[in-house]
Amino acid sequence: MKVADFHAHIFPDKLADKAAGSIGNFYGVKIERTASVDVLVAEETKAGVSRCVVSNSAVTPKQVHNINNFISGAITAHPNFIGFGSIFPGMDGFEEELDRMLELGLRGVKIHPDFQKLAIDDPSAIETYRAIARRGMPVLFHMGDFRYDFSSPERLTNLLRKVPDLQVIAAHFGAWGAWEQSLSHPQPENVLYDTSSSLGMTDHDMIMRLFDKLGTERFLFGSDFPMWSPKEELERFLALGFDDATNETILYGNFMKLFGLSDADGT
Numbered sequence: 429m430k431v432a433d434f435h436a437h438i439f440p441d442k443l444a445d446k447a448a449g450s451i452g453n454f455y456g457v458k459i460e461r462t463a464s465v466d467v468l469v470a471e472e473t474k475a476g477v478s479r480c481v482v483s484n485s486a487v488t489p490k491q492v493h494n495i496n497n498f499i500s501g502a503i504t505a506h507p508n509f510i511g512f513g514s515i516f517p518g519m520d521g522f523e524e525e526l527d528r529m530l531e532l533g534l535r536g537v538k539i540h541p542d543f544q545k546l547a548i549d550d551p552s553a554i555e556t557y558r559a560i561a562r563r564g565m566p567v568l569f570h571m572g573d574f575r576y577d578f579s580s581p582e583r584l585t586n587l588l589r590k591v592p593d594l595q596v597i598a599a600h601f602g603a604w605g606a607w608e609q610s611l612s613h614p615q616p617e618n619v620l621y622d623t624s625s626s627l628g629m630t631d632h633d634m635i636m637r638l639f640d641k642l643g644t645e646r647f648l649f650g651s652d653f654p655m656w657s658p659k660e661e662l663e664r665f666l667a668l669g670f671d672d673a674t675n676e677t678i679l680y681g682n683f684m685k686l687f688g689l690s691d692a693d694g695t
Contacts, residue, residue: 445463481650558594620646
């Protein structure tokens with residue numbers, strides 16, 4: 429069985445412990461692993477994951493340049509990684525930085541509205557998302573939080589009315605901690621979803637209702653490393669009891685289709 433992990437975070441070694449701690453504190457979770465490249469490689473190998481999207485999110489515009497350099501270095505050293513860069517929507521020079529991200533080999537963009545404290549549909553962000561769409565780069569959004577409204581499904585709907593050609597992956601079944609909002613605000617077909625930080629955090633009935641409502645052909649498996657162990661997240665997913673064809677679609681096929689990849693020719 430082939431597995432691709434669409435949602436993993438890495439940081440430079442000198443920041444990896446602090447970053448994992450900060451993420452855990454934000455969500456009230458004790459993270460048991462450091463967020464370094466080496467630990468991710470070991471964890472993904474243990475889980476049998478062969479391809480992985482890596483990212484982290486800039487909290488301020490000043491962090492963007494260094495984050496993108498780091499992610500680019502990681503994907504150069506690890507060809508099975510696909511890198512998503514970071515941008516702070518509305519920052520000065522976003523057009524130039526998006527071009528530089530492509531030159532660095534980054535394939536998409538990761539945005540965490542709650543960390544940035546900037547709503548997905550904030551007027552200052554719209555031109556940045558239009559620029560991302562023009563470049564054909566998918567955006568992985570952190571989605572949802574019962575404590576905040578920066579990343580609600582309703583705000584994503586508002587954004588897509590203004591930037592309808594933006595390819596989006598809505599993390600955490602589209603609304604972490606508020607999954608019923610995904611059921612009441614289904615997104616258009618250019619929005620995919622990932623399974624990260626959800627399988628062990630809400631009940632089985634809600635998970636299956638989300639798959640049924642949104643469609644398994646629109647889902648990507650994600651571990652949200654270092655929050656969770658890729659091996660344990662994969663076990664949670666397999667325990668849902670889908671047939672082999674559906675497992676293959678969610679765990680690998682949808683990932684390969686999104687990026688236009690083929691194992692046959694090694695690309």
